[in-house]
Amino acid sequence: MRNVLVLNSGVSPDSVSRRLVGHAVAVVSTQYEVRLVRRDLAIRPPPHLTPETLAGVRGTPATPAERATRLLSDQFIAELRAADLILIGSPMYNFGLSTALRAWFDHVVRPGETFAYVDGVVRGLVAGKRAIVLESRGGRYMEEPARATDFHEPYIQQLLSFIGVTDVKIIRAEGVGYGAERRAAAIAAAMKEIDALKELAA
Template sequence: MSRILFVTSSPRGAASHSTKIAEALVDRLTATDPAATVVRRDLAADPLPHIGEDFVAVAVLGVAPEARSPAQHAAFALSDTLVQEVLAADTIVIASAMINFGLASTLKSWFDHLLRAGATFSYGADGVKGLVTGKKVYVVEARGGIYSEGPAKAYDFQEPYLRHLLGFIGLTDVEVIAAEGVAYGPEAAEKAVSGALAKASAVTAQAA
């Protein structure tokens, strides 16, 4: 039985292009594996707190369990929950709307809780080693403009950053499905979403 972690982050709710496409992708994945379980984390509906002093005290400064305050215990427990969700997953689906050329702050906060030395990566004599391996990641992106090519490509701080964050913890098998130009009017949006849905169907067919 496979386990799918499904992370959404768009503040547009049901109108979100990235969420719609990612939902279709997850539906296709579960159709090919009816025994699969899906863990959903909606970062827009249930946003994570930004990491703060309590998190840093434990994750960075190493305050021992017996010396932690209740707030420090709670901050670290939340991070542990998020880490365990990722470690337990066989497949991870991330829906990411481009916000001001980058990630939604809610998704950035998820990564801030997740990228933790000793849990998802380690430091050694050879540098950094990702500890989260052997998983497939699908990233569904929605962008108002066209950033995969042309003059705006230099301003794409979404996909390169996502790939770097994922790769940093060992997640290198990453498939990106992008719907671009959704702000160029209803026809352009429909075409972009249809193309992304078709690609989602193709990649899940290959996975099967």
């Protein structure tokens, strides 16, 4: 049995990243018996941290709002710890992450729980996980000059690495905004890359 945490964050009705996530779930389900935990961050977005809730993640919760935030953070972290594989659907919005996915990270990047400073050096506390990030981007950001404006992929890799998730595979559907033909080709290429992965949750 493999535990798979599935995070979707695409808000578009015809979201490419959702299609890729669905395909990856189908592929991994043929390889293993899986237990899926799904979080649709677009439909049920985590609340953004505010002055009234920040202590729920970054301090000692005392108020009802802070305790509710701590409970949600605990739930997200428990799901993350239980996962063998994390599938993250992440479209690029305005050169970066969706606000819902960023809010999820704000709840799970928690001192003493998912990272700690040891002798002045950060140590990620979430180890032994594999993450597959399924990206969709309207442009082609692996090419110059657009590459310099990609604050999406480096950021998500840094967030995962910071908490100890270093086995990360990125699969991109790029150029989906360049018309129907190039969109279809980008999706097909990304799905083929998913198919080529052996033992997704190994």
